[in-house]
Amino acid sequence: MRTSAAVLDLSNSPYAVVRPVPPGRVEVAEGFWHHRMRVMCTHGLHRQFEQCEVTGRLRNFERAAGRLDGEFEGRYYNDSDVYKWLEAASYALARTPSADLEARVSSVIEAIRAAQRPDGYINSYFSGPRASWRYRNPRDEHELYCMGHLIQAGVAHRRSTGSDRLFDIVVRAADHICATFGPEGRQEPDGHPGIEMALVELARETGSPAYLRQAVFFLDQRGADPPHLSGLHYHQDHAPVREQHDADGHSVRLTYLAAAMADAAMDTGEVELLQASIRLWESAYERRAYVTGGLGSRYQGEAFGADFELPNDRAYAETCAAVGGIFWNARLLAATGDARYADWLETALYNGALAGVSPDAGAYFYANPLAADPQPTPDDQGGVHSSGAQPTVGGHTRQPWYDTACCPPNIARLLLSLPGYAYGLSAGALWVHQYLPGRVEAVLPDGGSITLRIATCYPWDGDVDLVVEDAPQGPVELRLRIPSWAEGASLEVDGSCEALKPGTYAAIRRVFSTGTTVCLRLPMDVRLIASHPRVQANTGRVAIARGPLIYCIEAADHPESTVDALLLGPASDLQARDEPDLLGGLTTIRGTAGVAMQNRSDGLYSRFEGGRPRLTGSTPLTAIPYFAWANRTPGAMRVWIPYVDG
Amino acid sequence: MRTSAAVLDLSNSPYAVVRPVPPGRVEVAEGFWHHRMRVMCTHGLHRQFEQCEVTGRLRNFERAAGRLDGEFEGRYYNDSDVYKWLEAASYALARTPSADLEARVSSVIEAIRAAQRPDGYINSYFSGPRASWRYRNPRDEHELYCMGHLIQAGVAHRRSTGSDRLFDIVVRAADHICATFGPEGRQEPDGHPGIEMALVELARETGSPAYLRQAVFFLDQRGADPPHLSGLHYHQDHAPVREQHDADGHSVRLTYLAAAMADAAMDTGEVELLQASIRLWESAYERRAYVTGGLGSRYQGEAFGADFELPNDRAYAETCAAVGGIFWNARLLAATGDARYADWLETALYNGALAGVSPDAGAYFYANPLAADPQPTPDDQGGVHSSGAQPTVGGHTRQPWYDTACCPPNIARLLLSLPGYAYGLSAGALWVHQYLPGRVEAVLPDGGSITLRIATCYPWDGDVDLVVEDAPQGPVELRLRIPSWAEGASLEVDGSCEALKPGTYAAIRRVFSTGTTVCLRLPMDVRLIASHPRVQANTGRVAIARGPLIYCIEAADHPESTVDALLLGPASDLQARDEPDLLGGLTTIRGTAGVAMQNRSDGLYSRFEGGRPRLTGSTPLTAIPYFAWANRTPGAMRVWIPYVDG
Helix, strand or coil: CCEECCCCCCCCCCCCCEECCCHHHEECCCCCHHHHHHHHHHHHHHHHHHHHHCCCCHHHHHCCCCCCCCCCCCCCCCCEEEHHHHHHHHHHHHHHHHHHHHHHHHHHHHHHHHHHCCCCCCCCCCCCHHHHHCCCCHHHHHHHHEEEEEHHHHHHHHHHHHCCHHHHHHHHHHHHHHHHHHHCCEEEEEEEEEEECHHHHHHHHHHHHHHHHHHHHHHCCCCCCCCCCCCHHHHCCCCHHCCCCCCCCCCHHHHHHHHHHHHHHHHHHCHHHHHHHHHHHHHHHHEEEEECCCCCCCCCHCCCCCCCCCCCCCCCHHHHHHHHHHHHHHHHHHHHHCHHHHHHHHHHHHHHHHHHHCCCCCCCCCCCCCECCCCCCCCCCCCHHHHHHHCCCCCCCCCCCCCCCCHHHHHHHHCCHHHHEEEEECCEEEEEECCCCCEEECCCCCCCEEEEEEEEEECCEEEEEEEEEEECCCCCCEEEEECCCCCCCEEEECEEEEEEECEEEEEECCCCCCCEEEEEECCCCCEEEEECCHHHHHCCCCEEEEEEEEEEEHHCCCCCCCCCHHEEECCCCCCCEEEECCCCCCCEEEEEEEEECCCCCCCCCEECCCCCCCCCEEEEEEEEHHHHHHCCHHHHHEEEEEEEEC | CECCCCCCCCCCCCCCEEECCCHHEEEEECHHHHHHHHHHHHHHHHHHHHHHHHHHHHHHHHHHHCCCCCCCCCCCCHHHHHHHHHHHHHHHHHHHHCEEEEEEEEHHHHHHHHCEEEEEEEEEHHHHHHHHCCCCCHHHCCCHHHHHHHHHHHHHHHHHHHHCCHHHHHHHHHCCCHHCCCCCEEEECCCCCCHHHHHHHHHHHHHHHHHHHHHHHHCCCCCCCCCCCCCHHHHHCCCHHHHHHHCCCCCHHHHHHHHHHHHHHHHHHCHHHHHHHHHHHHHHHHCCCCCCEECCCHHHHHHHCCCCCCCCCCCCHHHHHHCCCCCCHHHHHHHHHCCHHHHHHHHHHHHHHHHHEECCCCCCCCCCEECCCCCCCEEECCCCCCCCCCCCCCCCCEEEEEEEHHHHHHHHHHHHHHHHCCCCEECCEEEECCCCCEEEEEEEECCEEEEEEECCCCCCCCCCEHHHHHEECCCCCCCCEECCCCCCCCEEEEEEECCCCCCCEEEEEEHHHHHHEEECCCCCCEEEECCCCCCCCCCCHHEECCEEEHHHHHHHHCCCCHHHEEECCCCCCCEEEEEEECCEEEEEEEEEEEEEECCCCCCCCCCCCCCCCCEEEEEEEEEEHHCCCCCCCCCCCEEEEEEEEC
């Protein structure tokens, strides 16, 4: 099974350090991700298409084209969901030909073509009776954001299928944007970034520097005096992006913005943009990220919190922010080769993002809390709703769709483009960022090619065998990522064994012969994780982890106790256990938990009676991977569990 | 010093159980509250008036009257701040005659009179060019809410001064409302309750049952099918109020609504309304209240959280919700005589509400977190602002005023009407709900009167001497509240000593003679408080308390350590110390704290290395009353402090 469509094509980006191996040269074999990609192809994408149909998202294009009567349905930014679906479907077509899917893609492209205005503008809401409202409020009405997703879809469709049908539409839209916004034209950027990454990639695809200039123009329009948007942190408009330090404001927007800064820097060489993106990353991931890779501590403003403000029950951690964080990490990794970005990419991928989709790819999370109770109070906001800043959150049950449906197609396009995130190339070196079974045929930038077959049951097992199937005459460097959690990792080639440093790339430079096997051993011991002491929410608590997976405890596995009464201690004796029949097959972690006294009769607050919780005894504990939560009987869940010493 | 204006006049409310002693019969002597009331009179009220002037709140009335040109200034619900100020100023005039204040009150009343429409309607925003917008959206535009505050001001002004100048305006406004809304008229209630309590009190003041019927009508318009408002929990519109169970949605609104339910029940005898109010109270105070009496766990929607969802750093706990909770508790106390309401009233008064105002009554809090760090991230919400649901929060520094300025005049009217909350009457009994020095002359409902002089330094000291200055011939019952925290309380009369049960009223029924002294001894030991184990935010943490006061630790007292590194343990040896020179005089609690290792080099998350925090040593700890925080150098603050056993 192959995918050919690269999300990032850095082959001509002069300042990139590690360029992704085109996914057309990556084969994904049966295993963890293969399964999820297949389900998304065969089931998820079709359910999403049907949702776009029944909610009127597709009819809106027909109406904008004048082919259908009736009022626009849904929210004014709903086109973007169709475009993201199209991007995901394009990746799918490159992997698994499907006449059915191809027909759907084709019909959507035709509807978009018909809805596009003669000057290239397209938005199905700002059409017909509302055509004159065009660009009346780029801050809130997201036409550029929508067209950004259109551009990404067009680039993906061309790279996947070789067809220019969608791409021609995209170029007209982009040219229209360049003609309208710029130093001599309209000055405002979109309130929701997205167009910037899209234009950088379009510049790469076309070779036209105008799109890159336009992207940098939009980046630099934030933080103007007087402000073009609001001057608020919410819009990342409080300071020029090159001067921003803290990951503030709307979390999805920040990830898209900072990803575009790194993106542009790889093509323009503007170190200022890269440095600012890295500063923001350090704020986001060193002080404001959940252990799952989730971002966004506040429902209000869907925003980052202060440093170390990481509530578990009210974690917003929108699926899109985890996905946007993956886009951002992938770009910083390409721009620097620093393993820390690949580490957080992996964490977000296996935890914060993957939790956003059910095993059958039929239901999604918008918010991804790290603690849940059976009956959360309603999240209805009431009053006058703002422009999409208050999504339908849907409590803590996955939903087949949302009024604001950014998350479902976002996770789809991520999953179906995943092979593009696994391998990288630099002069004389092949980088392995993520471990998944299959094959990679890498054409080295300085000539020659190397083919590896990778055999692994990662993330359930830490053994990764990389078998050289074809190698050049001269020396090649293999750079294997040693995850930061992999203390005790080792590597064996031809009988020689080497200990490895976590959080780095292990470099093996040598002449490889066909059949040589590099055996990487990543220790899969059960770990407990502590938070920095300034994370108030986690005082006295630990999280369970194994490999890249963060675990949680759920009510479904603990019928005898309430989940929030369980606590860990030195005698918990946590052990991994493979359970092929549970939730499609996974490794649980089992042990013994203490059970704290609950339901105190003395109320919400009472006199404190000593330091340790009174226990009523102990009980078997089962932890499952966080990504798998909320797929059985609804009930309480905890990632961070109290730990009592002795 | 006297106040004569009762907030609640239950003398003719047939279903009230304990009727407040009119504040005109209550004298407040020098002490904790006397000082704060005086500062509010002599300084706070004048600063608030000036804010109403400079922000155009007063000019808006002149414009509505056609006496001034120019555009309306501020927000459309700003009239309500002026009305609340007028209510507070009326209480002040009853206590301390002031020509200055009287002139200001008089000028405001004249402006209101001139702005009132001939039919009785009044709102300075919906006037002039916007007159035709009247009642276009009662859900969001709060005209009834504003007129509710006007009515409360008019009742207070009449009870304080005997004048009908404002009261006549009020009656015209109320008659207009009754003519417009009702079974035969407009159906919607206001999205923000407030008019209901006002109409009940107006019915009491006028003896006209129409206002009471109108209040009950408004109460019962929530939860209609189809909904009159939104059907959302935010508006408490998801179910009829008589069927509501959980304290959900906007917290201030819920307190005003549920207070009105209890209020109406005392006059109509509708047990359903009372029972529903009690159910909501149990949800609010037994599962969703902060230890400070603060209400509202979420910035988003300014809402209650789920059961036990009580974050400390992002506690919203709006000052107005603590104040509204006091109104609610006072009404349930009057309706039932149950000490638990007086307990929470006291807690909110000394902590959650009082923290909302600075010692000089010149600066206020909107949100009242239970943990703060020096530089919280901005709370700007961005996007399209909703109708006042997103106030100017102002970080964690008290502000002299707010764009949405509900809190400053709310705390003013509470403080200046406080004597009305201290004493109650039932057949043959005088109830002492709150302990403050001074005198009460109670006319018993069944004839006779009793005068007590109360000597106490409460809350700094737990000795309360109640000296009988005048007593009837026959037996009288004194009912003294024994706070729920007062384990070990005792009472001595004429040599006989009695142990008391916390959380009840101790009843002393006897024939009192002049000079008899009842000596109540409330133990003022330093207590540690634990939360119910389901409060995730407080796992492993305790709060320090003494008497009714909750304490906190602040950076200003701990220059050598960061506040979030301090922890308590069995050796902390906490002792109270009177400090007359600190922050106007208060009792601190001092002891020894452990200092946890901070600034771990290994980042936000790391491998867990054992159950107890590593300590770098110990340091002197100073805790101050929570109400006094944020009055010195800005810095971190914590109410809930980690406790490590051994």
